[in-house]
Amino acid sequence: MMRMRTLLFLAAALTAGLFLGSRINAFLSISIKEKDLGDSVSAASKDLPPLPFRMVDLGGVGIEADAQAWGKDYSHNTRRFDSVFLSGEPFVDTAGADRVFSQFREYADRMSALGFNAIEFQAFLELVDFDTLGGGSDVYPAGGVERTSHEARRNFYSRFFEYAHG
Numbered sequence: 001m002m003r004m005r006t007l008l009f010l011a012a013a014l015t016a017g018l019f020l021g022s023r024i025n026a027f028l029s030i031s032i033k034e035k036d037l038g039d040s041v042s043a044a045s046k047d048l049p050p051l052p053f054r055m056v057d058l059g060g061v062g063i064e065a066d067a068q069a070w071g072k073d074y075s076h077n078t079r080r081f082d083s084v085f086l087s088g089e090p091f092v093d094t095a096g097a098d099r100v101f102s103q104f105r106e107y108a109d110r111m112s113a114l115g116f117n118a119i120e121f122q123a124f125l126e127l128v129d130f131d132t133l134g135g136g137s138d139v140y141p142a143g144g145v146e147r148t149s150h151e152a153r154r155n156f157y158s159r160f161f162e163y164a165h166g
Contacts, residue, residue, distance in 0.1 A: 061080070089145075108163060121157065
């Protein structure tokens with residue numbers, strides 16, 4: 001008799017759990033329904049030009065995959081070109097730059113085919129021309145290693161921009 005009560009209790013508890021679970025799931029779920037906005041809105045939207053500016057970021061271009069570090073680094077620094085930029089002369093690894101540029105061409109072509117027409121680069125200081133500031137050597141001294149490094153990085157980006165523009 002006790003065993004029968006236990007089984008009935010378990011059956012009732014499971015049934016109640018399934019019912020409540022389905023109700024909670026229905027309440028918390030997201031559903032997408034098409035909404036009729038009426039003729040005035042749809043007619044007005046036909047007169048609008050397509051979006052002129054569709055932008056993407058660089059995605060995974062230049063980011064080295066590191067399975068060991070996955071999910072452990074939450075910084076916003078993607079270290080995108082760490083394998084390309086060198087601390088000493090010539091400041092840009094040619095083979096690494098070619099590899100990353102190949103990734104970029106493939107990515108840019110794919111994004112263009114999807115209708116995107118702008119790519120955001122995270123490179124401000126590398127692109128600023130400090131030679132136009134003050135006397136031309138106010139930031140980097142003439143003939144200094146910093147100036148040479150800066151020029152190498154600016155040149156690195158130039159072919160990306162030329163390809164994206166084309």
